[in-house]
Amino acid sequence: AAEPGRETFVTWREARESGTGPEAGPILVRVPAPGLFDRLAAQFAEDEGSRPRVAPAKFVPYQASRDAGVPRAPTSLLAGPWRVLAIRRGGRVRLTRTLDLTRAVRAAILSGSGDHPPYVLHGHAPGAVGTRTPAGQDPHLSILPLANVGSPFGDGAVHGVALVLPRDATDGDRKAVDDAMQRWHERKGTDGALPLRIRDLTANLDDLGFDFSGPADQIKRTVLTRAYWSRASRHWASITPIALDRYPGRLNEPGWELRAAGTIATACAHLALPSPAEVEILWGVPMAGVPAAGPTGPQSRPSARFPGFRAGTSGQLRLCVHARITFAQAIRGPLVVGAGRFAGYGMCVPVA
Secondary structure (H helix, E strand, C coil): CCCCCCCCCCCEEECCCCCCCCCCCCEEEEEECCCHHHHHHHHHHHHCCCCCCCCCEEEEEEEECCCCCCCCCCECCCCCCEEEEEECCCCCEEHHHHHHHHHHHHHHHHCCCCCCCCHHHHCECCCCCCCCCCECCCCCCEEEEEECCCCCCCCCEEEEEEEECCCCCCHHHHHHHHHHHHHHHCCCCCCCCEEEEECCEEEEEEEEEECCCCCCCCHHHHHHCHHHHHCCEEEEEECCCEECCCCCCCCCCCCHHHHHHHHHHHHHHHCCCCCCCEEEEECCCCCCCCCECCCCCCCCCHHHECCCEECCCCCCEECEEEEEEEEEEEEECCCECCCCHHHCCCEEEECC
Protein backbone atom coordinates (compact mmCIF):
# COMPACT_ATOMS: atom_id res chain seq x y z
CA ALA A 1 0.00 0.00 0.00
CA ALA A 2 1.17 3.52 -0.69
CA GLU A 3 2.42 5.54 2.24
CA PRO A 4 0.31 8.57 3.19
CA GLY A 5 1.58 11.70 1.47
CA ARG A 6 3.66 9.75 -1.06
CA GLU A 7 2.90 10.30 -4.74
CA THR A 8 1.55 7.21 -6.47
CA PHE A 9 1.71 6.23 -10.11
CA VAL A 10 -0.51 4.29 -12.48
CA THR A 11 0.26 2.66 -15.80
CA TRP A 12 -1.55 4.06 -18.82
CA ARG A 13 -2.37 1.67 -21.64
CA GLU A 14 -4.06 2.04 -25.00
CA ALA A 15 -7.82 1.71 -24.49
CA ARG A 16 -9.15 -1.31 -26.34
CA GLU A 17 -12.65 0.08 -25.87
CA SER A 18 -14.07 3.38 -24.68
CA GLY A 19 -14.64 2.03 -21.15
CA THR A 20 -17.43 2.96 -18.81
CA GLY A 21 -15.97 2.15 -15.42
CA PRO A 22 -15.38 4.77 -12.76
CA GLU A 23 -11.69 5.05 -13.52
CA ALA A 24 -11.91 4.53 -17.28
CA GLY A 25 -12.16 8.19 -18.38
CA PRO A 26 -9.92 7.78 -21.44
CA ILE A 27 -7.59 10.64 -22.35
CA LEU A 28 -6.40 11.38 -25.87
CA VAL A 29 -2.68 11.03 -26.57
CA ARG A 30 -1.07 12.32 -29.78
CA VAL A 31 1.10 9.49 -31.16
CA PRO A 32 3.13 9.04 -34.36
CA ALA A 33 1.22 7.81 -37.38
CA PRO A 34 2.54 5.16 -39.80
CA GLY A 35 5.13 6.52 -42.21
CA LEU A 36 6.57 9.09 -39.80
CA PHE A 37 10.22 7.97 -40.07
CA ASP A 38 10.18 7.81 -43.88
CA ARG A 39 8.57 11.23 -44.14
CA LEU A 40 11.07 12.82 -41.75
CA ALA A 41 13.99 11.24 -43.61
CA ALA A 42 12.72 12.49 -46.95
CA GLN A 43 12.18 16.01 -45.62
CA PHE A 44 15.65 16.14 -44.05
CA ALA A 45 17.17 15.06 -47.35
CA GLU A 46 15.51 18.07 -48.99
CA ASP A 47 16.17 20.84 -46.47
CA GLU A 48 18.60 19.41 -43.86
CA GLY A 49 16.26 20.56 -41.08
CA SER A 50 15.91 24.19 -42.19
CA ARG A 51 12.10 24.02 -42.47
CA PRO A 52 9.58 23.30 -39.71
CA ARG A 53 8.56 19.66 -39.82
CA VAL A 54 4.97 18.51 -39.96
CA ALA A 55 4.84 14.99 -38.56
CA PRO A 56 1.97 12.62 -39.34
CA ALA A 57 0.13 11.94 -36.10
CA LYS A 58 -3.08 10.48 -34.79
CA PHE A 59 -5.00 10.63 -31.50
CA VAL A 60 -5.33 7.41 -29.52
CA PRO A 61 -7.36 6.98 -26.31
CA TYR A 62 -5.41 5.74 -23.27
CA GLN A 63 -6.76 4.76 -19.87
CA ALA A 64 -5.36 3.85 -16.49
CA SER A 65 -4.32 0.24 -16.01
CA ARG A 66 -6.80 -1.94 -14.13
CA ASP A 67 -4.02 -4.11 -12.69
CA ALA A 68 -4.72 -5.26 -9.13
CA GLY A 69 -3.01 -3.19 -6.48
CA VAL A 70 -2.59 -0.05 -8.60
CA PRO A 71 -3.84 2.97 -6.61
CA ARG A 72 -6.61 4.88 -8.37
CA ALA A 73 -8.05 8.29 -7.69
CA PRO A 74 -11.43 8.20 -5.91
CA THR A 75 -14.42 8.83 -8.16
CA SER A 76 -17.92 10.11 -7.54
CA LEU A 77 -21.06 7.95 -7.53
CA LEU A 78 -22.10 10.07 -10.52
CA ALA A 79 -19.07 9.09 -12.64
CA GLY A 80 -20.73 6.56 -14.94
CA PRO A 81 -21.04 6.39 -18.74
CA TRP A 82 -21.46 9.64 -20.68
CA ARG A 83 -23.53 10.54 -23.69
CA VAL A 84 -22.67 13.89 -25.28
CA LEU A 85 -25.06 16.18 -27.15
CA ALA A 86 -23.25 19.01 -28.95
CA ILE A 87 -24.85 22.36 -29.72
CA ARG A 88 -24.39 23.07 -33.40
CA ARG A 89 -22.24 25.95 -34.55
CA GLY A 90 -24.17 29.17 -34.63
CA GLY A 91 -26.19 28.32 -31.55
CA ARG A 92 -25.16 30.11 -28.40
CA VAL A 93 -26.34 29.29 -24.91
CA ARG A 94 -25.05 31.26 -21.93
CA LEU A 95 -23.96 29.38 -18.84
CA THR A 96 -26.59 31.29 -16.86
CA ARG A 97 -29.24 29.40 -18.86
CA THR A 98 -28.06 26.06 -17.45
CA LEU A 99 -31.34 25.18 -15.72
CA ASP A 100 -33.41 26.11 -18.78
CA LEU A 101 -31.13 23.99 -20.95
CA THR A 102 -30.90 20.90 -18.76
CA ARG A 103 -34.62 20.88 -17.96
CA ALA A 104 -35.47 21.18 -21.65
CA VAL A 105 -33.17 18.25 -22.42
CA ARG A 106 -34.76 16.14 -19.69
CA ALA A 107 -38.25 16.99 -20.99
CA ALA A 108 -37.18 15.94 -24.49
CA ILE A 109 -35.79 12.66 -23.14
CA LEU A 110 -38.96 11.92 -21.18
CA SER A 111 -41.23 12.82 -24.08
CA GLY A 112 -42.94 9.70 -25.36
CA SER A 113 -41.82 7.61 -22.37
CA GLY A 114 -45.40 7.01 -21.21
CA ASP A 115 -46.86 7.36 -17.74
CA HIS A 116 -44.15 5.32 -16.04
CA PRO A 117 -40.73 6.21 -17.49
CA PRO A 118 -37.69 4.41 -16.04
CA TYR A 119 -36.45 5.73 -12.70
CA VAL A 120 -32.96 6.35 -14.06
CA LEU A 121 -34.27 9.11 -16.36
CA HIS A 122 -35.84 11.27 -13.64
CA GLY A 123 -35.19 9.92 -10.12
CA HIS A 124 -38.77 10.20 -8.85
CA ALA A 125 -41.03 7.56 -7.37
CA PRO A 126 -43.13 5.63 -9.93
CA GLY A 127 -45.82 7.83 -11.43
CA ALA A 128 -44.41 10.96 -9.83
CA VAL A 129 -42.79 12.63 -12.84
CA GLY A 130 -43.74 16.29 -12.93
CA THR A 131 -44.99 16.30 -9.36
CA ARG A 132 -43.34 17.25 -6.08
CA THR A 133 -43.20 13.71 -4.84
CA PRO A 134 -39.80 13.36 -3.12
CA ALA A 135 -37.02 12.22 -5.40
CA GLY A 136 -35.23 9.00 -4.56
CA GLN A 137 -31.82 8.93 -2.92
CA ASP A 138 -30.32 6.61 -5.50
CA PRO A 139 -28.25 8.33 -8.21
CA HIS A 140 -29.94 8.71 -11.58
CA LEU A 141 -29.27 10.52 -14.84
CA SER A 142 -27.46 13.86 -14.46
CA ILE A 143 -27.58 16.44 -17.25
CA LEU A 144 -24.52 18.69 -17.17
CA PRO A 145 -23.52 21.78 -19.18
CA LEU A 146 -20.26 21.52 -21.11
CA ALA A 147 -19.02 25.10 -21.25
CA ASN A 148 -15.88 26.85 -22.43
CA VAL A 149 -14.37 27.48 -18.99
CA GLY A 150 -11.29 26.43 -17.07
CA SER A 151 -8.77 28.52 -19.00
CA PRO A 152 -7.89 32.24 -19.12
CA PHE A 153 -9.79 32.39 -22.43
CA GLY A 154 -13.04 30.92 -21.14
CA ASP A 155 -16.13 32.81 -22.27
CA GLY A 156 -18.82 30.69 -20.59
CA ALA A 157 -20.43 29.62 -23.86
CA VAL A 158 -22.11 26.21 -23.50
CA HIS A 159 -21.03 23.91 -26.34
CA GLY A 160 -23.12 20.92 -25.33
CA VAL A 161 -24.58 18.83 -22.54
CA ALA A 162 -23.56 15.48 -21.08
CA LEU A 163 -26.06 12.82 -20.09
CA VAL A 164 -24.19 11.17 -17.23
CA LEU A 165 -25.32 7.87 -15.77
CA PRO A 166 -24.40 6.86 -12.20
CA ARG A 167 -21.26 4.86 -11.54
CA ASP A 168 -23.16 1.64 -10.86
CA ALA A 169 -25.48 1.99 -13.87
CA THR A 170 -26.74 -1.30 -15.29
CA ASP A 171 -27.11 -2.36 -18.89
CA GLY A 172 -30.83 -1.72 -18.39
CA ASP A 173 -30.14 1.90 -17.33
CA ARG A 174 -28.03 2.49 -20.41
CA LYS A 175 -30.70 0.90 -22.60
CA ALA A 176 -33.30 3.21 -21.04
CA VAL A 177 -31.26 6.21 -22.18
CA ASP A 178 -30.72 4.63 -25.62
CA ASP A 179 -34.44 4.05 -26.04
CA ALA A 180 -35.28 7.60 -24.94
CA MET A 181 -32.72 9.02 -27.36
CA GLN A 182 -34.14 6.87 -30.15
CA ARG A 183 -37.57 8.41 -29.59
CA TRP A 184 -35.98 11.86 -29.72
CA HIS A 185 -34.14 10.96 -32.94
CA GLU A 186 -37.48 10.12 -34.54
CA ARG A 187 -38.37 13.80 -34.19
CA LYS A 188 -35.10 15.16 -35.59
CA GLY A 189 -35.04 17.57 -38.50
CA THR A 190 -34.09 16.92 -42.11
CA ASP A 191 -30.57 18.12 -41.32
CA GLY A 192 -30.17 15.33 -38.74
CA ALA A 193 -30.16 17.67 -35.75
CA LEU A 194 -32.11 17.04 -32.57
CA PRO A 195 -34.50 19.95 -32.00
CA LEU A 196 -34.54 21.58 -28.58
CA ARG A 197 -36.84 24.44 -27.67
CA ILE A 198 -35.96 26.51 -24.64
CA ARG A 199 -37.73 29.65 -23.49
CA ASP A 200 -36.69 32.47 -25.86
CA LEU A 201 -34.16 30.15 -27.48
CA THR A 202 -33.98 27.32 -30.01
CA ALA A 203 -30.96 25.03 -30.21
CA ASN A 204 -30.06 22.19 -32.55
CA LEU A 205 -28.04 19.33 -31.11
CA ASP A 206 -25.83 16.60 -32.55
CA ASP A 207 -25.82 13.28 -30.71
CA LEU A 208 -22.16 12.23 -30.35
CA GLY A 209 -23.00 8.99 -28.56
CA PHE A 210 -21.84 7.30 -25.37
CA ASP A 211 -18.39 7.89 -23.90
CA PHE A 212 -17.44 10.34 -26.62
CA SER A 213 -13.80 11.29 -26.26
CA GLY A 214 -12.77 12.28 -29.78
CA PRO A 215 -10.88 15.47 -30.61
CA ALA A 216 -14.09 17.21 -31.81
CA ASP A 217 -13.05 20.58 -33.25
CA GLN A 218 -10.07 20.79 -30.88
CA ILE A 219 -9.36 23.79 -28.64
CA LYS A 220 -12.76 25.14 -27.51
CA ARG A 221 -14.63 21.97 -28.35
CA THR A 222 -12.40 19.83 -26.15
CA VAL A 223 -14.85 20.76 -23.41
CA LEU A 224 -17.18 18.22 -25.06
CA THR A 225 -14.89 15.36 -24.07
CA ARG A 226 -15.28 13.37 -20.89
CA ALA A 227 -11.54 13.55 -20.26
CA TYR A 228 -11.67 17.34 -19.84
CA TRP A 229 -14.03 17.14 -16.87
CA SER A 230 -12.80 13.84 -15.42
CA ARG A 231 -9.04 14.34 -15.20
CA ALA A 232 -7.67 13.74 -11.71
CA SER A 233 -6.96 16.82 -9.61
CA ARG A 234 -6.83 17.99 -6.01
CA HIS A 235 -8.22 21.42 -6.87
CA TRP A 236 -11.71 22.08 -8.23
CA ALA A 237 -13.84 25.19 -8.76
CA SER A 238 -17.56 25.47 -9.44
CA ILE A 239 -18.70 26.68 -12.86
CA THR A 240 -22.40 26.62 -11.92
CA PRO A 241 -23.67 27.55 -8.45
CA ILE A 242 -23.75 24.94 -5.71
CA ALA A 243 -27.30 24.77 -4.30
CA LEU A 244 -26.73 24.07 -0.61
CA ASP A 245 -28.60 21.09 0.84
CA ARG A 246 -28.89 22.87 4.20
CA TYR A 247 -29.49 26.53 4.96
CA PRO A 248 -26.36 27.86 6.72
CA GLY A 249 -28.20 30.67 8.54
CA ARG A 250 -28.47 34.38 7.92
CA LEU A 251 -25.65 35.74 5.82
CA ASN A 252 -24.94 38.50 8.32
CA GLU A 253 -24.46 35.99 11.13
CA PRO A 254 -20.91 34.94 12.05
CA GLY A 255 -19.94 31.46 10.92
CA TRP A 256 -22.38 31.05 8.01
CA GLU A 257 -19.54 30.51 5.54
CA LEU A 258 -18.08 27.79 7.78
CA ARG A 259 -21.48 26.07 7.94
CA ALA A 260 -21.89 26.38 4.14
CA ALA A 261 -18.45 24.82 3.66
CA GLY A 262 -19.45 21.97 5.98
CA THR A 263 -22.59 21.36 3.92
CA ILE A 264 -20.48 21.08 0.74
CA ALA A 265 -18.08 18.69 2.49
CA THR A 266 -21.04 16.52 3.52
CA ALA A 267 -22.30 16.59 -0.09
CA CYS A 268 -18.93 15.23 -1.23
CA ALA A 269 -19.19 12.41 1.32
CA HIS A 270 -22.64 11.50 -0.04
CA LEU A 271 -20.95 10.98 -3.41
CA ALA A 272 -18.48 8.48 -1.87
CA LEU A 273 -15.65 11.00 -2.11
CA PRO A 274 -13.16 11.85 0.64
CA SER A 275 -13.91 14.89 2.75
CA PRO A 276 -12.31 18.03 1.27
CA ALA A 277 -9.25 19.46 2.98
CA GLU A 278 -10.55 22.98 2.30
CA VAL A 279 -13.71 24.61 0.94
CA GLU A 280 -13.59 28.30 0.09
CA ILE A 281 -17.01 29.94 -0.34
CA LEU A 282 -17.23 32.56 -3.10
CA TRP A 283 -19.94 35.07 -3.98
CA GLY A 284 -18.13 36.51 -6.94
CA VAL A 285 -16.71 35.17 -10.17
CA PRO A 286 -14.48 32.10 -9.64
CA MET A 287 -12.82 32.17 -13.10
CA ALA A 288 -13.03 33.64 -16.59
CA GLY A 289 -16.38 33.06 -18.24
CA VAL A 290 -18.26 32.04 -15.08
CA PRO A 291 -20.89 34.52 -13.78
CA ALA A 292 -21.56 35.24 -10.12
CA ALA A 293 -23.59 32.76 -8.11
CA GLY A 294 -26.77 34.61 -7.29
CA PRO A 295 -28.74 37.83 -6.89
CA THR A 296 -26.56 39.01 -4.01
CA GLY A 297 -23.39 38.73 -6.04
CA PRO A 298 -21.25 41.77 -6.87
CA GLN A 299 -22.27 42.08 -10.52
CA SER A 300 -24.85 44.72 -11.37
CA ARG A 301 -26.67 43.19 -14.33
CA PRO A 302 -29.21 40.47 -13.32
CA SER A 303 -28.80 38.76 -16.71
CA ALA A 304 -25.12 38.21 -15.88
CA ARG A 305 -25.94 36.13 -12.79
CA PHE A 306 -27.33 32.66 -12.27
CA PRO A 307 -30.98 32.29 -11.22
CA GLY A 308 -31.79 30.59 -7.94
CA PHE A 309 -32.54 26.89 -7.59
CA ARG A 310 -35.76 25.53 -6.13
CA ALA A 311 -35.82 22.07 -4.59
CA GLY A 312 -38.07 19.64 -6.44
CA THR A 313 -39.59 18.23 -3.25
CA SER A 314 -40.63 21.41 -1.46
CA GLY A 315 -40.16 24.20 -3.96
CA GLN A 316 -37.90 25.88 -1.40
CA LEU A 317 -35.39 28.32 -2.86
CA ARG A 318 -31.90 27.06 -2.02
CA LEU A 319 -29.01 29.33 -1.21
CA CYS A 320 -26.53 29.10 -4.10
CA VAL A 321 -22.81 29.85 -3.82
CA HIS A 322 -19.66 29.30 -5.78
CA ALA A 323 -16.78 27.43 -4.16
CA ARG A 324 -13.22 26.29 -4.61
CA ILE A 325 -12.78 22.78 -3.25
CA THR A 326 -9.41 21.25 -2.38
CA PHE A 327 -8.87 17.58 -1.52
CA ALA A 328 -5.89 16.05 0.27
CA GLN A 329 -5.52 13.61 -2.64
CA ALA A 330 -6.42 13.85 -6.29
CA ILE A 331 -9.95 12.79 -7.17
CA ARG A 332 -11.37 12.06 -10.60
CA GLY A 333 -14.46 13.83 -11.93
CA PRO A 334 -17.01 14.68 -12.87
CA LEU A 335 -17.46 16.53 -9.59
CA VAL A 336 -21.05 17.74 -9.23
CA VAL A 337 -22.30 18.59 -5.73
CA GLY A 338 -25.35 20.02 -4.02
CA ALA A 339 -29.11 19.87 -4.40
CA GLY A 340 -28.99 20.76 -8.10
CA ARG A 341 -26.45 18.13 -9.15
CA PHE A 342 -28.86 16.25 -11.43
CA ALA A 343 -29.81 19.47 -13.26
CA GLY A 344 -26.34 20.87 -13.90
CA TYR A 345 -25.91 23.04 -10.78
CA GLY A 346 -22.85 22.43 -8.63
CA MET A 347 -20.68 21.32 -11.56
CA CYS A 348 -16.94 21.82 -11.01
CA VAL A 349 -13.90 21.87 -13.25
CA PRO A 350 -10.40 20.73 -12.25
CA VAL A 351 -8.00 23.66 -11.98
CA ALA A 352 -4.24 23.91 -11.76
